[in-house]
Amino acid sequence: MPKPRKELISLEATPYYHCVSRCVRRAFLCGTDEEGRSFEHRRGWIEHLLLEQAKVYCIDIAAYAVMSNHFHAVLHINQAKSKGLTDIEVVQRWHQLYKGTLVSQQFERGEELREDQWILLRRNIEEWRSRLMSISWFMRRLNETIARLANDEDECTGHFWEGRFKSQALLDEKALAACMAYVDLNPVRAAMAKTPEESKHTSVKKRAEKAKEAYSPNHPQQQVPELLNFAGNPKQDMPEGIPMRLTDYLELVDWTGRQIRENKRGSISECEPAIMHRLGIDAEHWLYITQNFESEFKGVVGAVNKVKSKISCFWDKQRERRRTAGIQACKLRLS
Incomplete structure (x- = not known):
């Protein structure tokens, strides 16, 4: 059974994560299909969107590779950048990704707001600040955008990716x-x-x-x-x-x-x-x-002492696994 996303990503443990997304149409995500049609240009789509999106999110790209039926990205959550953004900068970045709200659009235009509107806006800003450094939101928007472009090109509907992206914490x-x-x-x-x-x-x-x-x-x-x-x-x-x-x-x-x-x-x-x-x-x-x-390796990767000291950041004490998946591989290969 897949683990909840909150059990796979923890800033307390590490800011570095390896993410992988694979296509359901494995044979021709970006390669050539059985009829000889080339989809190589889609590799450029993914690379361009990955790098452009990182400019808006508070997430840095450490490494990436776009293959024929999947792509990899090693991401760094930049918490300091997120905390350093002013309220207007958070709103401006969010509006580059989504429409926001009527109140946030008024705020960006410099219009006066009522007290109740300020309360709502501040709540939204804190939520958006958190999302700007969320790998889940980053990957979600990237994959949704690529899926829409590919489905439009293929003149079809339905799933483009194999469910959720895979994530590994690098300790x-x-x-x-x-x-x-x-x-x-x-x-x-x-x-x-x-x-x-x-x-x-x-x-x-x-x-x-x-x-x-x-x-x-x-x-x-x-x-x-x-x-x-x-x-x-x-x-x-x-x-x-x-x-x-x-x-x-x-x-x-x-x-x-x-x-x-x-x-x-x-x-x-x-x-x-x-x-x-x-x-x-x-x-x-x-x-x-x-x-x-x-x-x-499974969801958490690092030297055994790092895995043991950080594992509680991912899983709460009451639900902590008695046997950490992949710890023997970490012991053999990285310790």
């Missing part, structure tokens, strides 16, 4: 790095691209192209503006961003991509990237989880 740096690499290497594993930088409609392609042009690729201001920055190795007074260097991550993805090619599967290079040692990840385990992240 620590190891889990985050492994999941991002898993997502960015999807096209390489599927033989859709030979290298990460040739993988169309992925975050790693955007990052690699920008890094190639940048004088200092690890500087936040010279990274891809639509994506969450790499902030450098963990340290005190850590700036906002992914806790590793961009160049280290690109090196890690490139090395991993070379190992998981069909003719080299299972081989271990002597030139492992330095970040592997800093994260304390065994190379054999790394190659395995970057090919099997979804199937190997």
Whole structure:
């Protein structure tokens, strides 16, 4: 039985989540159907909407990959950004997504409001502020928009996606790095691209192209503006961003991509990237989880001590599972 969404997402545990949506018409979400009709342009729809929507929501994109019958997104909930928005900024952002209410439209136009209208507006603003950093609302709008566009193009009605999106909580740096690499290497594993930088409609392609042009690729201001920055190795007074260097991550993805090619599967290079040692990840385990992240791990991913300390954030004490699903995989692969 699927778990309620509130049991899968908890800001107290982590702001990072891996989300996956799959299409019911698995053969031709974005690929080519049995009659030879190409739907490749839909991959561009998803990539464009994903990045544009992130500009409105208080949610950052750490990684993404749009495949032929599904897409992946590693999302970061930016709670500080949400709290920092003024009331008018919340209303303006919400109106970019939905119509809002008659009162909120009057407020945006600068019209005077009665006391009872102010009470109603403040209640709406707090609700919208919360929704602007909600992964459920983010994915809901993205999937609804794509479904409408695809159904209009297909001249049909009905479900486009396989129910709810799948969500995995990423509790620590190891889990985050492994999941991002898993997502960015999807096209390489599927033989859709030979290298990460040739993988169309992925975050790693955007990052690699920008890094190639940048004088200092690890500087936040010279990274891809639509994506969450790499902030450098963990340290005190850590700036906002992914806790590793961009160049280290690109090196890690490139090395991993070379190992998981069909003719080299299972081989271990002597030139492992330095970040592997800093994260304390065994190379054999790394190659395995970057090919099997979804199937190997369940809803919560991280080192065992992290999983045990954070699990109550997802499930209340009275209903807490005696046996946490996937904890053995975390113990074997990430501890």
